[in-house]
Amino acid sequence: MTKLVASIVTVGEELLVGQVLDTNAAYLAAELTRLGIPVVRSWTVGDDKEAIRGALAESMRHGRLTVLTGGLGPTPDDVSREAAAALIESNLSVDTAVLAAIERRFALLGRDVPAGSERVASVPDGFDVLPNSRGTAPGLWYEADNGSIVVLLPGVPHEMRAIFSEHVVPRIRALSGRTVIAQRTLQTAGIGETTVQRQIDAISHLLDPDVVVAYLPRLHGVRIRLTVTGEEASDRLDAAERHVRAKLGTAVYGCDDDTLEGILGDLLKRRGLTVAVAESCTGGLVLHRLTNISGASSYVMGGIVAYSNVIKQHQLGVDGDTLKQFGAVSEPVAMQMADGVRARLGSDVGLSVTGIAGPSGGTEEKPVGTVWLGYADDHDTRAVKHQFGRDRRRNKDKSAIAAMNFMRQILLQS
Amino acid sequence: MTKLVASIVTVGEELLVGQVLDTNAAYLAAELTRLGIPVVRSWTVGDDKEAIRGALAESMRHGRLTVLTGGLGPTPDDVSREAAAALIESNLSVDTAVLAAIERRFALLGRDVPAGSERVASVPDGFDVLPNSRGTAPGLWYEADNGSIVVLLPGVPHEMRAIFSEHVVPRIRALSGRTVIAQRTLQTAGIGETTVQRQIDAISHLLDPDVVVAYLPRLHGVRIRLTVTGEEASDRLDAAERHVRAKLGTAVYGCDDDTLEGILGDLLKRRGLTVAVAESCTGGLVLHRLTNISGASSYVMGGIVAYSNVIKQHQLGVDGDTLKQFGAVSEPVAMQMADGVRARLGSDVGLSVTGIAGPSGGTEEKPVGTVWLGYADDHDTRAVKHQFGRDRRRNKDKSAIAAMNFMRQILLQS
Numbered sequence: 001m002t003k004l005v006a007s008i009v010t011v012g013e014e015l016l017v018g019q020v021l022d023t024n025a026a027y028l029a030a031e032l033t034r035l036g037i038p039v040v041r042s043w044t045v046g047d048d049k050e051a052i053r054g055a056l057a058e059s060m061r062h063g064r065l066t067v068l069t070g071g072l073g074p075t076p077d078d079v080s081r082e083a084a085a086a087l088i089e090s091n092l093s094v095d096t097a098v099l100a101a102i103e104r105r106f107a108l109l110g111r112d113v114p115a116g117s118e119r120v121a122s123v124p125d126g127f128d129v130l131p132n133s134r135g136t137a138p139g140l141w142y143e144a145d146n147g148s149i150v151v152l153l154p155g156v157p158h159e160m161r162a163i164f165s166e167h168v169v170p171r172i173r174a175l176s177g178r179t180v181i182a183q184r185t186l187q188t189a190g191i192g193e194t195t196v197q198r199q200i201d202a203i204s205h206l207l208d209p210d211v212v213v214a215y216l217p218r219l220h221g222v223r224i225r226l227t228v229t230g231e232e233a234s235d236r237l238d239a240a241e242r243h244v245r246a247k248l249g250t251a252v253y254g255c256d257d258d259t260l261e262g263i264l265g266d267l268l269k270r271r272g273l274t275v276a277v278a279e280s281c282t283g284g285l286v287l288h289r290l291t292n293i294s295g296a297s298s299y300v301m302g303g304i305v306a307y308s309n310v311i312k313q314h315q316l317g318v319d320g321d322t323l324k325q326f327g328a329v330s331e332p333v334a335m336q337m338a339d340g341v342r343a344r345l346g347s348d349v350g351l352s353v354t355g356i357a358g359p360s361g362g363t364e365e366k367p368v369g370t371v372w373l374g375y376a377d378d379h380d381t382r383a384v385k386h387q388f389g390r391d392r393r394r395n396k397d398k399s400a401i402a403a404m405n406f407m408r409q410i411l412l413q414s
Numbered sequence: 415m416t417k418l419v420a421s422i423v424t425v426g427e428e429l430l431v432g433q434v435l436d437t438n439a440a441y442l443a444a445e446l447t448r449l450g451i452p453v454v455r456s457w458t459v460g461d462d463k464e465a466i467r468g469a470l471a472e473s474m475r476h477g478r479l480t481v482l483t484g485g486l487g488p489t490p491d492d493v494s495r496e497a498a499a500a501l502i503e504s505n506l507s508v509d510t511a512v513l514a515a516i517e518r519r520f521a522l523l524g525r526d527v528p529a530g531s532e533r534v535a536s537v538p539d540g541f542d543v544l545p546n547s548r549g550t551a552p553g554l555w556y557e558a559d560n561g562s563i564v565v566l567l568p569g570v571p572h573e574m575r576a577i578f579s580e581h582v583v584p585r586i587r588a589l590s591g592r593t594v595i596a597q598r599t600l601q602t603a604g605i606g607e608t609t610v611q612r613q614i615d616a617i618s619h620l621l622d623p624d625v626v627v628a629y630l631p632r633l634h635g636v637r638i639r640l641t642v643t644g645e646e647a648s649d650r651l652d653a654a655e656r657h658v659r660a661k662l663g664t665a666v667y668g669c670d671d672d673t674l675e676g677i678l679g680d681l682l683k684r685r686g687l688t689v690a691v692a693e694s695c696t697g698g699l700v701l702h703r704l705t706n707i708s709g710a711s712s713y714v715m716g717g718i719v720a721y722s723n724v725i726k727q728h729q730l731g732v733d734g735d736t737l738k739q740f741g742a743v744s745e746p747v748a749m750q751m752a753d754g755v756r757a758r759l760g761s762d763v764g765l766s767v768t769g770i771a772g773p774s775g776g777t778e779e780k781p782v783g784t785v786w787l788g789y790a791d792d793h794d795t796r797a798v799k800h801q802f803g804r805d806r807r808r809n810k811d812k813s814a815i816a817a818m819n820f821m822r823q824i825l826l827q828s
Contacts, residue, residue, distance in 0.1 A: 008458075016453040018444025021435050025458070030432025039430040041465065044422075044439070044456035051455065277719075283705025284698030287719045291697025294773055294806055302721040304729070305691075305701045311716040311759055315729075345725055359708055392708055 004175065006032045007059035008042040011052055011070035011080055012155055015044045024069045024160055031164065035172055036181035036229065037065060047071055052083035060087070060148045065172070067164075070155030072137040074116025080152055084140065085124035087150070095123040102136045127152075130167035132159055139163040141171065149175075182233035184241060184255050189221035189405040191251040196222045203247050211240045221253075221260075221401070250412050253405070260404045261289045267411050268299040273348040275407070277303035278316050278341035280328065281355035281371060285400040301347040306337070316340030329354050329366055334374030334383040342376045349411075350376040353403050355386075357395045371399045373406045377414075418589065420446045421473035422456040425466055425484035425494055426569055429458045438483045438574055445578065449586055450595035450643065451479060461485055466497035474501070474562045479586070481578075484569030486551040488530025494566055495554070499538035501564070502556065509537040516550045541566075544581035546573055553577040555585065563589075596647035598655060598669050603635035603819040605665040610636045617661050625654045635667075635674075635815070664826050667819070674818045675703045681825050682713040687762040689821070691717035692730050692755035694742065695769035695785060699814040715761040720751070730754035743768050743780055748797040752788030763825075764790040767817050769800075771809045785813045787820045791828075 010025045022044060029039045041059065045051040052071065059066040071080030085092045099121035106113045120137045123129060130139030132154065140152040151168055153160045188196060193215055200213060207213075210230065216223040224244060228237045245252050254263045268275060277286050277300075287303045290296055304315050309328055312318040317340040322332050334352050342350025355371030362368035369388035375381070386402050388395045424439045436458060443453045455473065459465040466485065473480040485494030499506045513535035520527045534551045537543060544553030546568065554566040565582055567574045602610060607629055614627060621627075624644065630637040638658060642651045659666050668677045682689060691700050691714075701717045704710055718729050723742055726732040731754040736746050748768050756764025769785030776782035783802035789795070800816050802809045 015440075016443055016456060017447040018440045018442065018453075021437065021440050023435065026429075026432045026435050028432070029430055033431040039432075040460060040462075042430065042458035046454060048454075279698070279701075282702075283710070283714070284693070284701030284717065284719065287693075287698030288696070288702045288810075291719075291721065291771075292807060292810070296697070297721055297775075300697070300721050302719040302725040302729070303698065304718055305698065305705075305716040307705065307711055307714050307716040314760075315716070315718070315758065344729065346728075357705075361711075393706060396702075396706070 006039045006065040009055045009068040047077045049079040049083045063148045065149045067151045069153045072154045090125040092122045134162045135159040182237040183227045186224040188251045193217045265293045275349045276301045276341045276345035276347035278337040278352040281357040282353045331383045334372035338374030338376035357392045420479040423469045423482040461491045463493040463497045477562045479563045481565045483567045486568045504539040506536045548576045549573040596651040597641045600638040602665045607631045679707045689763045690715045690755045690759035690761035692751040692766040695771040696767045745797045748786035748788030752790035771806045
């Protein structure tokens with residue numbers, strides 16, 4: 001088969017008024033790219049049968065895989081099925097198996113079958129049904145003679161994602177036949193894009209020439225996406241990953257959907273360590289991120305948000321003279337905060353953040369964005385300084401990430 | 415003039431691989447809607463001159479206002495200018511005033527003028543230049559004979575937004591002539607969509623029949639968007655807002671871009687009160703949200719994240735027998751946490767959250783999503799219970815919002 005490319009069509013008035021971000025389009029774009037199918041176009045249209053049909057027709061004319069989300073609900077506003085039927089000039093009829101599945105679903109919930117269910121169970125002739133394990137409206141799949149494919153999925157994100165991964169991905173994989181694509185994204189922290197790129201350039205002679213490396217910078221750190229196509233793609237990807245990890249060392253904290261807080265949680269659990277955090281400028285963000293992980297209560301004891309100096313003294317035992325002499329944003333205060341929170345809360349590890357988030361409060365010596373991080377355990381107390389920018393929210397985010405990464409690096413070395 | 419409708423075209427490969435969410439499209443959709451210009455279509459295309467020209471041409475054929483973002487940078491990948499020139503079959507030439515502005519900008523920064531600046535300063539004949547106060551690439555504006563308008567804006571969000579509000583909005587306002595549109599979004603918390611709708615239905619006889627009311631639910635609470643078109647729109651909007659506020663009372667916490675934490679900060683500052691927070695299940699999120707507000711250090715003393723019962727006892731003075739008898743997620747513990755954090759940190763107001771975020775840890779009596787909020791001040795200590803759902807992250811978010819709203823409601827009544 002010729003190389004498949006994709007278009008995405010998202011349907012919904014709420015997208016055209018800017019009320020919600022189009023996360024479905026971003027999800028589908030990322031997943032199709034991961035499958036090795038480039039997305040060449042994305043449309044957003046309202047609940048308008050002719051607009052939907054037009055977008056589908058243009059994409060189909062180019063022989064693409066078209067994935068549409070939205071407009072499959074039970075109300076007369078939901079016209080994606082009608083548009084798809086018009087597209088291939090076929091009729092809509094109620095699929096009794098789909099209707100029965102909907103009736104079963106509501107019977108189990110002890111509720112009446114809602115109005116409009118026959119609409120939801122209507123399928124354009126020529127389309128296959130892709131069952132919906134999370135809701136009522138099934139996905140629909142059509143292959144045209146020119147090799148183009150039209151897939152309709154409901155707009156509710158978790159239903160869309162379930163049908164996509166359970167039914168669309170296997171069908172796409174079957175189509176792609178022997179073309180095997182393997183892809184992995186390595187997550188890094190504490191290292192800039194230029195450095196990452198230079199380090200990988202330095203080992204480029206070691207990498208399989210077919211490995212495509214992409215750099216995806218974001219606030220949380222640079223991601224490195226490795227893609228390999230063809231025979232033994234998976235083994236060659238593993239080899240490439242080993243070379244990159246060997247070069248970058250602990251700057252790589254995980255891959256694909258790993259988060260810094262999740263990795264840190266695994267590390268603490270494995271070592272049997274508990275942590276407590278003393279936060280000033282991050283105002284609770286480090287603790288919030290750590291406790292986003294399910295099961296965090298087994299290693300996060302808690303923490304103290306010490307926004308005022310009085311609290312740094314009374315709740316964390318920071319020395320008043322040290323505060324006077326060095327200021328709250330300083331190496332000794334960061335260290336005393338880490339020691340103090342560890343001692344007061346009785347944890348194995350103490351972590352601290354003190355800085356000037358901005359936009360005001362900076363001085364010439366300590367401009368906005370100056371942040372000290374402290375770490376304390378049984379053997380050692382230390383601190384490190386960062387200089388971030390002028391934006392309050394970004395400074396909080398960057399400080400929280402840097403603090404988690406600081407602790408991770410120390411734990412890996414100890 | 416006939417009623418103007420709009421299309422949005424966003425340009426960038428990064429959008430087609432799902433690497434970033436298309437916040438520009440959402441911003442433009444919201445702003446155009448606010449201006450009373452319905453957005454009927456949105457496209458995303460790669461850095462492909464013919465794809466860009468095609469999208470612009472289709473939109474122009476329908477006589478629309480088309481706003482494009484992206485593809486105006488200095489590299490040969492950036493081809494939106496070329497596409498626009500091809501669209502109206504005109505030539506690109508360097509605009510000396512734009513080039514001089516770029517040179518001045520870099521001279522001020524003490525840096526060399528970067529390669530590609532002539533490209534950035536190129537303007538298709540027939541297009542007006544919209545100056546960029548935040549960066550180098552200017553916006554471009556074209557009005558066709560059929561009344562359609564094409565606007566090109568850079569893809570960097572803060573530059574795009576600056577040009578849009580400084581230059582595009584005034585030009586659109588001038589075009590719309592006497593058609594005046596006034597719009598305001600009221601923000602509510604602690605009240606469901608059905609209740610909001612029922613309450614407003616009950617006062618519908620008081621509202622100007624031309625007022626369009628839209629309900630925009632989100633996690634943080636239902637937003638109510640009021641739109642009035644025509645003569646004296648602004649006064650009629652004010653009248654409608656007064657009726658809605660009179661009916662809903664303190665459930666309305668603000669309008670347009672107000673946040674709960676910002677409103678709460680204003681309230682605390684106005685009363686000269688300080689606050690401290692004791693958090694269990696929210697793990698620092700309430701403090702994080704409160705300290706997102708610039709200047710929060712004048713009223714947020716800090717707080718204690720007490721994830722373990724030992725810390726609830728030692729750091730907050732919660733009674734061990736109470737914990738044993740009622741459990742950590744209970745009315746008396748929420749009240750003791752609020753009292754304790756207030757006493758220990760020396761604040762005027764103490765706020766507390768204790769609950770079961772999930773996904774595990776629930777019991778039949780206290781299922782996942784059970785949350786107690788506590789409030790304490792000089793006169794009074796009280797607590798309130800909420801029952802949220804099964805999702806950990808949503809439970810943290812909902813609990814933090816409910817806690818801030820709980821405090822706001824009490825402060826308003828006292």
